[in-house]
Amino acid sequence: MVNEKKKYPKLPLTSKEKNLLALVDTHEEEITQLLQKLVQIESLNFSEFQFWDNSAIFKFTKEFLDKEGFTTELFKAPFTNSKKNEFYYNLLASLDSSSKGKTLQFNGHLDIVPYNEDNWDSNTPPLGGVIKDGKLFGRGSIDMKAGIACQVMAMKLLKESGEKFNGKLQMWFTPDEETHGAYGSAFMTKNHFEAINADATIVSEPSIRHPMKSPNIGIGEKGPHWLKFTFHGVAGHGSWPRKKSNAINKATNFMVNARKKLKFPKQKPPVTKWQSIRQLISRVGISGFRELRKFQPPKLPLDKDKRDNGILYRTTFSFNDIKAGIKTNIIPDRCELDVDFRAMPGLTTQELFDSLVRYCSKIKYRIELPEGYSNLQHNDSKFKDEPVDVYLTILTIGEGSATDPNSEFGKVVQNAFTAVYETSPVFSYNTGFSDAGNMVEAGMKDIFVFGPGGRNAHNANEYADLSTMKDTTKLYLLIAYRYLNS
Template sequence: MSEKEIPARPLPEAEAALIARVDEHKDELVALLKELVAIDSRVVNLETFSDQSRIIAFVEAFMKGAGASCEQYHCPHPHAPAASGQSWPSLIAGIGARGGKRLQFCGHLDVVPFTAEGWATDPLVAVEKDGKLFGRGTADMKGGVACQMMAFKILAGAGIPLKGRLQMLFLPDEEMNGEYGSQFMVREHKAAIDSPTIISEPTGQPPIKSPAIIVGEKGHAWLKLKFLGASGHGSMPKQRSNSINKATRFVEQRSNLRLPSAKPPLSLANMLRSLLGRFSLGSLLRIARAPPAEAPDPYDKDGIGVGNFFKSTISFNQIHAGTKVNVIPSTCVMEVDIRVLPGITLQQVIDSIVDYCTDLGYVIRLPEGFRNLQREAWKERWEAFLLEHPFDVELSVISSTPGTFEDPGRPFTQLLSDAFEDVYHVKSVHFFAPGSSDAVFLRGGGISDVVLFGPTGGHTHDANEFVDIGDLVKMTKVFLLVAYRMLCKPI
């Protein structure tokens, strides 16, 4: 996909010399990423402890070798026996003086599980092919981590006095929602990480060549809905009280579900304007209409669904019911994935579900602490009402985060955009992500200037995950330029 080049601004000699060092370190950068991939750092779920001590020890040794002082922070695992010592480690490695300006690189070291199935190569042995490096975590996100580690090492080794502090925060569990990593650090050690932050998650995807700068993320509400009905013999169907029928009515009439709306932080017009700075309209339309380039799915009639960025969405993703073909099930449990724009609260989402249930004629039970509009409508007659009308559906919250957003006009984002354009020679594009990451918890904890920006890759969370090797080099240059301009140049 061709991108419009912008003329290269001549860089001052010192900057040009500094980023030229990245080219000299290219082999070392790729070797570093291969080593990170080879250390198995899979995480499974919140209940299962995954030992991340090997990978933390590896990055700590590297960062100490680069001249950093390091500190580990341990979040105890709640399901571990007290004396077992099982804990999730985060690490801060830093150089330079405290007190002045501070810049933070950040990445998670965990990867999602995999089976060998579908992989052309061993997921833990990163292999180079066609300018790409294949392996679990190459894109999400050991690639970005390796770039930031290398930028850190080059700056630390350049002998330029720092006017502030450059630090790198390594986190252990982003793929499980950051409970023992970013959430723990924000809660217990916020002062240590309160800094403008670039999280090097992959923010570029083929066919687009150059990564975007992600300034915000939608929030999520993962809800479990347990539909309750009457059991019975399958030979005597119960249209209204079969729990599966109740659940399917809920799915079927979803066009009546009015999820809360909010003004998108970046309007479609804004986003389009910035995209047109980089792409021709023709190529943009091709991207929007194209099926996923790497693995087209013949069943996929939805495509990318660009509209999903600008509104709240619901996806019905799990359903469990029944024990036997001739028995009417009394319960049907469905799990739904709702994504909301910044500014929308969990209570608003729940209100919309309650309203929808009222339309369907369902009585809904909510967890403690939430307003129930049905209950408010019935006031003091609610208890009496329930005696005659048992609950049709019980809602519980699996997890939720609010959406968060950074103003792309802030000087820090501008600094990053400029460095990007100086290295990539294309217009920077600001975007927000439909999914969430550690950025949500950092911003949610009151840390400003948190953005996502990392190398182009693909098949994240899937077989044959890869990162673009050329992009690793460019990305490292951008990180180095940002750090230099923020911490070294005379202010």
């Protein structure tokens, strides 16, 4: 077991704050009940290309907040791939002090990823919200209805307490974070920027990593670049192989060589490896740190990979979808390969494309980029008259993001964290994306990502660890109280 080291807070709780946070203790049951209701309302999001009505959960949440006396507003984002009147909701709920001040925003996504009920334990079905051994099971429980329940309760308790504050506390609920936010964070930042551009935002994605008991504070994430490579070759009779012009072989050659020859410019991560190690050691001590390093999730029999922590510190790619071929005896002249690139914060899309073009030049492929990007091969006489081997198209892109942990708001977060958990904060940044990426890209400042704990997000038997929710709610509440009084 890893024990977290006690740290005396720089700004300990005042007696007023103690009373405020004690409200969370008396409402713990209510936080769980809210989470249970949210989990029992199906709010799937399959794909950004297929509409799935998840309005029920928005209506429920709006009604809940209306009853509590918040000002709410639904925004409609029309679904572009259909002629019917289909749209996704975004919901904004606010608590205005009516005195001048800053705006703090809470944010969470109400959508969930699909599930295969057959893989779930029959006692804890995906939409059941069953509570067992201090865990609440269900799809979306930890990703991320638990964080939402904590933030909603923090808002409600700030209101109920009657404590004075300035400015405004608001919460923004999005419908499609799991497919990168075309109708949520991207839609709102493009079409209703004034409504959601707060002075600071906390996204309540889960961030308590087993075996820790307090959240990592997320200050950045990699930029997803989901790209389709369409390789063109020459068809023919399968009895007469074409080693280099078979489109599958072209794609294979591209994949095999990429491991050694595809290089991206290095970027300094928002949290370096050494900073992470130092922060962890100040949290758990050297022996605890050694324990943490030993901790490995159970390994599957077919897993031949070693754990690679270096993934955090470089731009990565994974070949995840491939389609080609018509018939066993026909050489394919076309092969489509979808690749998931995760760009380090600081690496621009153009720089990533430049790397891909350089790599294609190395393996002697002519590549065409999507419109609007400059292509290094266009100045290369070697490729001028060559036919195009591979076309690149964009499935979805977002650049990486990073937030300064030592901003004015960052200091409020750090001090509140230490006051609630009595241990020192650990900053992290994520390989995956959240709605924060679209917010940073739109120019919003001070976006932090942290929330409660649980396991099996996007997997069978997903659960929220109920024992983490009370303190997470306290943290949100204390940050709101302190920031809106600063």
